[in-house]
Amino acid sequence: MALPTFDEEELLQLLAEFVKLESRFILNSPGYSLYLQPAIIGTSAFRGVHRPSSALLYVIANHTGEFGDKKLGANYAPCIVPQQEAALRGFQQNLRLFGKEDYITEVGTMNLFIAIRDGKNNKELLTAPLDGTILNGVTRSSVLELSRERLVPKGWVVSERKYTMSEFAQAAQRGQLIEVFGTGTAAVICPVRTISYKGMLVDCGLSIGEEAGEITCQMRRWIEDIQYCNIEHEWGYLA
Structure with a gap:
């Protein structure tokens, strides 16, 4: 390769110190690790193909493991094609389901809230x-x-x-699903009208002509009152 050489033992010692420094970011659980990729590139300032007189030796460190709860580009990239497919079918977002049980997780880039009632009319807001x-x-x-x-x-x-x-579909069929909404920094509160699941459309509690449910509207008002400093609140900050 005609690249300058380096002391292998010294590199190992540097890597060991680097791992000690980065270890604070690695969970002490199976499935988590620090993936090290040492690399060397020529850095001589000239054009053409020549033997480099200088080089840069560096290490790329990737923290591997479960990072579904982190706002990372790697978590968004796999969602682009499914999102395009959903749009072609007339839907605005994809609802993420997890595991063979189809646990409800997130909708698009938003968290999801579901308002339901049981047979005794006890109401629950869950996420x-x-x-x-x-x-x-x-x-x-x-x-x-x-x-x-x-x-x-x-x-x-x-x-x-x-x-x-x-469970969600059954609650809708029994008339126990009150309303559904997503939450996010940009959208704040976003109502959900219908969800397609296994070939059927599940109604999310909104009547014809209704844009958002009572709890959805109320929650948005509460948050916007704080955002716009319409009320005094510990979260509010007037610049």
């Missing part, structure tokens, strides 16, 4: 738990805190728990 498969969204946290502060006193139960798509 997927932070188990490493979803983003810990700021708007998600805001909705949970506001819900526990303002909906729980009205008899609501606010939950972070696993919920399957089959």
Whole structure:
């Protein structure tokens, strides 16, 4: 290769120190590791094909493992083609389901909230738990805190728990699905009208001509009142 040589033992010592430094970012669990890729490139400042007089030796470190709960480009890239396919079928977003159980996780780049009632008319607002498969969204946290502060006193139960798509479809069929909405920094609160699942359209509780449900609208008002400093709140910041 005609590249300058280096001391192999010294490189190993440098790699060992580098690994010690980076180890704080690696979880001590099976499936997590630090993938090291040493590389060397010529850095001589001339054109043409010549023997380089100088070179740069560097290491690329990739943290491998489960990073579904991190806002990484690698988590978004695989979603582009499915999103295009959904758009061709007339849908705006893809709902992400996990495992053979089809656990509901996220919708597009948003967290998802589901409002349901049981046979005794007890109401629950639920969202997927932070188990490493979803983003810990700021708007998600805001909705949970506001819900526990303002909906729980009205008899609501606010939950972070696993919920399957089959349970969702059954709740809709029984008339127990109240409404569904997504949450995100850009969209804030986004209502969901229908979800396609295994060839059937599942209605998400909105009546004809209704753009958003009562809880969806209420939650958006609560958050926007804080954002626009219409009310005094500890989250508000007026510049």
